[in-house]
Amino acid sequence: MPAPGASWGRYPRAKQQIIPLHWRDAPLPEATGTLLAYGNGRSYGDSCLNDGGTLLHTRGLNRLIDFDPATGILRCEAGVLFSEILAFAVPRGWFLPVVPGTRYITVGGAIANDVHGKNHHRAGTFGEHVSCFELLRSDGSRTVCSRAVNTDLFRATIGGLGLTGVITWAEFALKRVPGAQMATETLRFHGLPEFFRLSAQSEADHEYTVAWIDCSGSGRSFGRGLFIRANHGTSSGTIAPPRRLRMPFTPPLSLVNRSTLRAFNAAYFHGSRQGHAVVHYEPYFFPLDAIADWNRMYGPRGFLQYQCVVAPANADSAVAGLLQRIAASGTGSFLAVLKVFSDRPAAGILSFARAGTTLALDFPNRGAPTLALLEQLDDIVVAAGGAVYPAKDARLKGARFRRYFPQWEQILPHVDPRFSSGFWRRVRET
Ligand SMILES: Cc1cc2nc3c(=O)[nH]c(=O)nc-3n(C[C@H](O)[C@H](O)[C@H](O)COP(=O)(O)OP(=O)(O)OC[C@H]3O[C@@H](n4cnc5c(N)ncnc54)[C@H](O)[C@@H]3O)c2cc1C
Numbered sequence: 001m002p003a004p005g006a007s008w009g010r011y012p013r014a015k016q017q018i019i020p021l022h023w024r025d026a027p028l029p030e031a032t033g034t035l036l037a038y039g040n041g042r043s044y045g046d047s048c049l050n051d052g053g054t055l056l057h058t059r060g061l062n063r064l065i066d067f068d069p070a071t072g073i074l075r076c077e078a079g080v081l082f083s084e085i086l087a088f089a090v091p092r093g094w095f096l097p098v099v100p101g102t103r104y105i106t107v108g109g110a111i112a113n114d115v116h117g118k119n120h121h122r123a124g125t126f127g128e129h130v131s132c133f134e135l136l137r138s139d140g141s142r143t144v145c146s147r148a149v150n151t152d153l154f155r156a157t158i159g160g161l162g163l164t165g166v167i168t169w170a171e172f173a174l175k176r177v178p179g180a181q182m183a184t185e186t187l188r189f190h191g192l193p194e195f196f197r198l199s200a201q202s203e204a205d206h207e208y209t210v211a212w213i214d215c216s217g218s219g220r221s222f223g224r225g226l227f228i229r230a231n232h233g234t235s236s237g238t239i240a241p242p243r244r245l246r247m248p249f250t251p252p253l254s255l256v257n258r259s260t261l262r263a264f265n266a267a268y269f270h271g272s273r274q275g276h277a278v279v280h281y282e283p284y285f286f287p288l289d290a291i292a293d294w295n296r297m298y299g300p301r302g303f304l305q306y307q308c309v310v311a312p313a314n315a316d317s318a319v320a321g322l323l324q325r326i327a328a329s330g331t332g333s334f335l336a337v338l339k340v341f342s343d344r345p346a347a348g349i350l351s352f353a354r355a356g357t358t359l360a361l362d363f364p365n366r367g368a369p370t371l372a373l374l375e376q377l378d379d380i381v382v383a384a385g386g387a388v389y390p391a392k393d394a395r396l397k398g399a400r401f402r403r404y405f406p407q408w409e410q411i412l413p414h415v416d417p418r419f420s421s422g423f424w425r426r427v428r429e430t
Pocket of ligand 1: 008040109391
């Protein structure tokens, strides 16, 4: 687990006062400097950090408040983890409407980044399923926001990067499932055209689609990967989740380098079982959660994640350009993820998910060369009418941010004057 006050990529580092919140009805604590809510630190960069200021650590707001078993409507405090909701809901035949690639995120963090999952083509982002929440501002005011009341603040807070105040509780609808089983199918593909074909073919019959792509592939192996599609299982039969392992220590150097990357990717591509399987929902949705503290594998300098989306019209050539650039750099991650987003309207003003294809992968932090590579990837994304995901970012400059989110000024009237983050200062001041 990251210590409160760190982000998942362990880069950049920040020093801030950390004040735990325990009671949703309590006033905001006295603190000097700027404020920012902190959930469970599963953002990779500095959107959850507030160097020189105060973090309001919300994990103490961890109570389920109300659940209606007839409709699946759940009201809970904002520091409740998705893992805690799943532990409560799945045995009762319910599931979260949208889950990202880790279950160790809080409800507040899910709203503030308007997270997406493998079912974006069916269900959109998490924010679409939130009916209302309470926002506590630095002037002590409490505002309940929904699609019917305080709608502008509602839309500014969904995907609002924690800048509008502290969400104390939220209400959203769970969806019915037969049980913990997932019926999955894994297919190999040998290039981007095949990936796009599989994606288009799978959306009608599969609630979840995602692909792993070999970011080190070149020549005949360029653009190869595994396409994994799934639905919730039809049986309520029991199935055991796998055991969790732990990364025992931080190695002095990143374990991810040119040769481990190539070897892992080739082994993963050729060694993974193809075809149908019935598995527990944990390894399907949250494969990386199987190794606690896996982020330490990148060594003491940490790593940066790059997640972008490129517009549908340019997706094939832009993704190819990104992969070529990454393969030529000899860096990148074991698990690069590719997924097609649908064109549903965004739930929040600054929501990241939009029509197009999203690519996400990690880079060991090698300092200037890594930052230069990510700038080059940005050039491709800008030209392809895309955007970079702030939840994963640690280095984006203001000019790029404004290009990716041309509507960004619409959030300004709703930003709490005392709230800020490392990310926000960077994109405002550069
Ligand atoms: C392995 C892994 C896989 C991931 N996969 C995906 C994915 O598939 N899709 C996706 O969308 N994201 C994904 N993410 C990113 C992650 O879902 C988001 O960064 C999420 O917001 C983290 O939630 P958190 O509770 O840890 O919040 P933090 O990271 O602590 O904070 C995130 C933001 O939420 C704000 N915030 C937190 N709590 C509150 C509150 N109570 N009130 C107001 N603002 C608040 C913070 O100020 C900050 O701006 C992944 C992350 C990891 C580590």
